[in-house]
Each structure stands twice: as structure tokens, then as C-alpha cells.
Amino acid sequence: MAAVQETVDRVRSIDVEAYKYGFVSPIESELAPRGLNEDTVGFISERKGEPEWLLAWRLDAFRRWRTMEEPKWARVTYPPIDYQAIYYFAAPKSGPAPKSLDEIDPELLRTYAKLGIPLIEQEILAGVERPRVAVDAVFDSVSIATTFKAELAKAGVIFCSFSEAVRNHPELVRRYLGTVVPATDNFYATLNSAVFSDGSFVYVPPGVRCPMELSTYFRINERNTGQFERTLIIADKGAYVSYLEGCTAPKRDENQLHAAVVELITLDDAEIKYSTVQNWYPGDSQGRGGIYNFVTKRGDCRGARSKISWTQVETGSAITWKYPSCILRGEASRGEFYSIAISNGHQQVDSGTKMIHLGRNTTSRIISKGVAAGKSQNTYRGQVSAHRLATGTRNFTNCDSLLIGHECGAHTVPYIEAKNSSAVIEHEATTSKVSEEQMFYCLQRGLSAEEATALIVNGFVRDVLQQLPMEFAVEAQKLISISLEGSVG
């Protein structure tokens, strides 16, 4: 309740243009030659000091990618991407970064302030160079990170950048990399496999419950992972980890194309809870610019009774093409997908999930809330399939769409496939509008149109918000309000 009130407060305090991206800072980068060929792949691998096997893996992916075509089935449109015009490797940090927040676009800072981001994190998000001599705030943050690391190490949890993992835990990376999303999986995942820059690696050993949510630490350390991010999380037998990705703050990024890959693996009785808040630049009011987010996220419930749960709040990007999925291989394993996808302006969202039931007595649950405003198009695309041997499969799907205004669209495209007669698959879907009656009712009590919209939308997405870890839920709620600004006349 307090959080909703806070949302209302935030909306109240916001001026018209919440999201100002126009921000370029003079970071010198060491660039790979423009374009994509085997030399580029070799260059990336060499710069990262990778072992032979990983280079070979990248090259295989690259050769495969050259034979593939971009998927065309999603309900999104965009001009052709010239893959040869992109730089595939940039190692920043070498040049002068902004010295302080004084050099940062004040609009960006205002947005941070609206989101209540602490100063130190603002600096990091904006790419401000860290002073060598620690001032208080910086010192605090660094020490927190260090404390986290010590605590994680004590529990035996490995949590590091992907590159570090390749160096320090090559056996784990080699055993699991590409086993959920094969290098040949799809156009964007294959591209990622060839040229991925960096990302995160988590390994939770058997029986260990990760002592903290891998969140704040991650947020602080997330920068410079680039546009082809690669994440691999393994929860060994009986392990548990909750992982929070992304940030409510608009992230500075010059790259238009993002093609990340996330692989999750749970062994027997393990559980991974993966939460995402995505707020990349959505483009301007005319629909120009904005990030294309073509991401492949998949979890493999490899062990019996294991569980993978995806929760996402998607408000950013010009185009979102994203289907966090679960392969329910282990007997009695469980997959969950909770999603809030909000589109405004000219944004296009084609998102959903796949629940692939392979093991016996596997269960899955899908709750999707799509909110479309402005001139945006918002599609839920989901697949539930029960394999011939997956007897006792249970699925429940609920996808609701809410429309704000007259120029947006919401679409629901479910694919349901049952190959054994014992599978029970339920699908519920509704599409509704923020009705004039609801708006008038709120206005009659003294709420402004913005407050009313925020209240109604927060009510609509409440079931999913409750799935988010507390601190994330509050931020997400603010973000929802901000992203719907200007959606009511």
C-alpha cells in the first residue's frame, strides 16, 4: 500500500520528459575492426586470452551463423540490420571517463533521482571514473562489495564475470556452456556464441543456499558487459540461488543491437529464481532510436524436483524479442514464468515463454501481464508442450492484456501441444481496457489522470509484482509509473 502511494508520489514529481538518453561521453575504446568475420572472432578471443577450445566453439558458432537467417515470425518490424557495420569488440576504460557527475547530462541525473538511485550507483551507471582515493560513499560501496565476496566465498558460491570464470573455473564453464542454449540454437543466440563479450557466471555447490540475493553487488559491477552478454548459472544438487538482473535506471549505452544469452541449470532438488528489470532506451517520441533487445534466455531443470522461476518486468527497449523458457527434463521439476511487459510510445514487444515438459509429473505456471499504451504493440507468445513420455504434465497459463488509449495493440499467441493423454494444460486469457468508467471514478475522487493510470496499472500487475524480491518490487513499481507517463491525454 505504501509502495503504491510512493508510485503516486513519484508520478506527481515528474516533469514531462522522463527519459532523456541524449548522452555521449568521450570514452576511448579499443575497437575490433568493424564488421564480422573469422578474424573478428579470433581477435575477440585473443584479447580475452581465451583457451583453444573456446575459440573453436566461437568459430563453430560463427560458421553456423553465416548460414542462418534472422527470424521473421515475431510481430515486430524494423529496418534491416547491417551486421557488418557493427563493432563487435570494444574494451573501454582505457580513455578518460567523466570525472564526476557534473559532467553528466543533467536529464539523466534527474531520472536517476526520480528512481531514488543512491549517488554512488548513479556515478557508476553514468560511467564516472572512480577516484583512486576513496571518498566515503565510494569506500562504503567498495567495502560492501568486498563483504559480499567474502561471504559468498565462505559459502563456496562462485560469482564472477564470465571471463574470470573461463580463466579460473574452465572445467565448469566447459561442462555447462551451450548445454541449454546450443551454439546453433537461433540466429541471435548463435551470433552471441560467436562474439559474446562478457557476462556473469554463478555456481552454487551442492546443498548450498546462496546467502544473499545476487543483486546490488551485481548492479554495481554490471557495466561494460557490452551488447553480447553471456550469463551462465548453475545450481548444483539441492542448491538455491536468487539472481536479480538489470536495473531500473536507464543505462547508458551506445549499442542499438543487444543479443544476450542466459543459461540456467538446476540439478536434483535445486532452485534458481531469476528476476529481471529491463529499462533500456525505448526510442524517442517519434519512435527513432532505441535498443533492439533480442535475447535468448532458457533454463534447464535437469535434475529431479528442481525448479526454475523467471520473473521479468520489461519496460524499456524499442523492440523486445524475448522468451525466457524452461526445459522440464527432471522428474517432477517445475517451471514458472511471471511477466510484466509494458509498452508505450512506439515500442514493440514480442515476449513470452516456452515450457517444454519432457519429464514425468512436471508442472509449470505462466502469469503474463501485458500493458500497451501509446502507439505500441504488445504480443504475448507462449508455448506449452508435453512430450509423449511426460505423463502427468500440468500447466496453468494466465495471460492478461491491458490497453490504454486507442492506438495500441495487444495480441496473444499461445501454442499448446500435448502428446500424451494425461497432460492437463489450462490457458486463460483476457484483454481489457482501462475503461473510461474506471478513470472517471478515480478522477471523481480527486486523483489526476496520471495518478489514476498508475493506480489502475499497478493493480493490474500486482500478482506479478508480488513475485519480485521486495527491494526490486518497489523500484519496479516506480518504473511502471514512469514508463506510462504521457499515455493519458
Add this chain to the structure above:
Amino acid sequence: MLEIKNLSASIQDKPILDGLSLCVHAGEVAAIMGPNGSGKSTLAYVIAGKPDYEVKSGEIFLDGENLLELEPNERALKGVFLAFQYPTEIPGVGAMTFLKAALNAQRRARGESDLTTPDFMRRVREAAHALKVDQEMLRRPLNVGFSGGEKKRFEVLQMALLAPRVGVLDETDSGLDIDALRIVAAGVNALRDANRAFLVITHYQRLLDHIKPDVVHVMSKGRIVATGGPELALELERNGYRDYAEEVV
């Protein structure tokens, strides 16, 4: 205090109000009675500023300010409260959440600070107790799954907390059994005040047995056709609207 002058309004080009004039003084409870289709609910909506209605001519003054120049929420902030005949359901939004948002919106408009949670809870509990609204109901989403009687009681609860200048009750008695009617009427009576006015729209005398009006206006074909004391309502109860409906034919 509330002064309506020569008001004409239509919905989808169908004229409903036809040069209606009406004056409600501070401290007064004015009943508006009239047959179906005489425009009673339209009057309520036009005062509150519902977008579907188009005002063709006329003025509505509250404390000397023309309401027709204000947005619906601005009118609410000036003290116009409409108790809806059919309160709208808003799924997922807790009744308490809604109450707090509305209350604080109005406080801010007056330059007051937001209520603290304990203060808010105390006020709600007091008001809810008087209207026999239980805490469980307040935890539910706004009007979702409320019975007809619960919805009406919640409307009056909101009115009690928002303490408006003028309360417009649109057929608040419809769908109420006699016990609920008494509770709701007692809730309204408790809010009667020398600085507050009520416009009580109803078909039936029975509500006016419990909320005693100072003035009774009879509405027909979009205008006020008769005005009198409480005895006028009793006469209508006996003879029906026939006489007044014919007068304007």
C-alpha cells in the same frame, strides 16, 4: 452555494437536460425526484464532469466558481463528491490503497501533508465502524465482489473521509435492503453540516423517510418542474409523477 443556471446537456447528441436551473444552499439537503428518464443521473454526472456528456449551455457554480471550466478531478478537489449509482470495480487495487490515494490527493490540493499510516488507519477504522464496513472488505480490491449494499456503504465511507462541500447521491438507495438503507442514511445524516449541501437523487420516498430533505425538487424531461417541502415527496408517493410529467407536455 451550488447554483445551476439554465443547464442543457446531451449524450451522443440526445438532449437530456433542457434549461435546468437549481439552487442548493449550504446546510441544505435537497431531494431530486422524478420518473425514469427525466435526467436525474445525467444531472449528477454533469455536475461531476463525466466526459461522455456534452454541455450545450448553462453554468454550474460552486461557491461562485464555474465548475464547467474545471476537470473532473479539479471539481472533486473543490469539494464535489458523487456517490455513484453503480460504483466501478478496479481489480487489483485494494480498497484501502484507493482510499489513501484519494485522501492524500485532496490533502495535497489543500496544501496539507499526507496522512501518516497510523492516522489514516484510525480515521478509516472510525468511519468504517459507523457504517458497519468490516476490515476484511477493505482489504479486497476496490468494489470487486462487493455486494450491492457493500458498494453503497463504501461510497458513503469515502464521502465521510473526503468530507466534501457538496455530496451528490445518485440513487444510493437502489439495491439496498431496509437494514442497509438505515445504515447508509445514518451515515449521510452524520455528515449533515451547516457548511455542506446534499443533492439526494432518488425515485422513492422511502430513502427520504431516513434522510429528511429540506427541499424537494421534481424533475421531468430535463428540468425542474416543481419545488416544495418534504410534503411534496409524500404527495408524489401517493399520486405518482403523472401530474408533473403532463405539465411539461
